[in-house]
Amino acid sequence: MPETKLTEKQIYERIWRSIAERRLPPGTRLKEERLCEIFGASRPRIRRALDQLTHDGLVSHIPNRGAFVTTPSVDEARDVFFTRRVVERGVIDALKKHGAQDKLAALEAHIAEEREALAEGDTARIIRLSGAFHMLLAELAASPLLADILRDLVSKSTLVTAVFQPKCDTQCGPDEHAAIVAALAAGDFDTAKTAMDEHLQEAERTLKLEASSEGNILQDDVLGTALSEG
């Protein structure tokens, strides 16, 4: 499918997005040769992309066995959400410092899009937009480092929910996002911080972090379909 030669960063990005948007579920095997075919790249190029993903913790690498999409443990799941609370409180702090009034339009537009996806029942889009809201907030906060860190955490959250939220019922909802934006609009950053904190705690509560359902490791050829689009 890719006619033009892809840079290794593009390969990394494509795989990253496929994982973050849950098209490649935890446990999926990432066979190097197969990825070569898909991207039309040689093996070392693929390998470099996988190395980066392993470094990020999104991919687990077993020596002489290969690479797999990471399946988070219960402890890791809790840690992801705890760390997100820490970081996203910091995002609100950064917005307070840097001023948030000029960014409300973009946030409200995003929420409108979320509501639309929810109305249409477009699950894939809902997942993508839920994460994107938090990323948007971080990018508006003018702290590239916090944004990078959160990007990592959001993608890990996706893995966590894929494993510990068998029912795709209560996804990260637009209403809770709207509450955060409303507080920002009012200039009430303490309320915004509290709303964010509760939003993340609520998201964590919807998970079933006791009974680990270790059973959705499908081993079909999902790679081809999952990585098709950029």
Added chain:
Amino acid sequence: MPETKLTEKQIYERIWRSIAERRLPPGTRLKEERLCEIFGASRPRIRRALDQLTHDGLVSHIPNRGAFVTTPSVDEARDVFFTRRVVERGVIDALKKHGAQDKLAALEAHIAEEREALAEGDTARIIRLSGAFHMLLAELAASPLLADILRDLVSKSTLVTAVFQPKCDTQCGPDEHAAIVAALAAGDFDTAKTAMDEHLQEAERTLKLEASSEGNILQDDVLGTALSEG
């Protein structure tokens, strides 16, 4: 020097530490061939290690030019310290949640070591221990994610201070660390958080973030000496 074959992770760690402990200052060129000689490894292995460091932001990679130890900009310097304040407040939160009483001995032992290094005027050791204190705190907080994130931030701080603190005078001091530990010992986590925050603000204040002294890019063969020990 390395008789046994080093794994690429060990190579990564060695270079990482050399940067984090300021033996490889910002702007240093990391020539692949030279690194091959030093580590007795083939070029692709070295390259993988450099890729990871680039991903971390410690190394800047210019296409067809090579790899250099990153020279942070003023904006990046401010962002590093802002982000550290966010993350390290989170570390204190984690300690509160997880209990800190059983960890005081290790912290106090560390501070004693810092005082010793300061008394002896062992600059390299002071730099190493200053960063290690914050890392120790993060590791005791039982949040692997926060610890990983902070590890990154501490090493970036080293680059920042290398560039913006020409006088190696007021390093991250033992007394301020002691104040944090004292608050933890008293179970007063709010005070600990405030002490941490002020400690980091103070560290940022000692930097000269206006006049960028772009002049300490020595191009000797520092690689050999800097990377000698593990």
Added chain:
DNA sequence: TCTGCAAAAATTGTTAACAATAATTGTAGA
């Protein structure tokens, strides 16, 4: 003497072939 161009040297980027390790499958024995 200084500037601009061209050629050579050095360094990185890429690919392809080779070696080593682990998983699987088939077979023999109990």
Added chain:
DNA sequence: TCTACAATTATTGTTAACAATTTTTGCAGA
């Protein structure tokens, strides 16, 4: 029929050679 062992297969890990690009050096001309 089940288990243990061995050979095969598949996949990853490594190395070495090749190609492309950039920088430097040398030279000619103003």
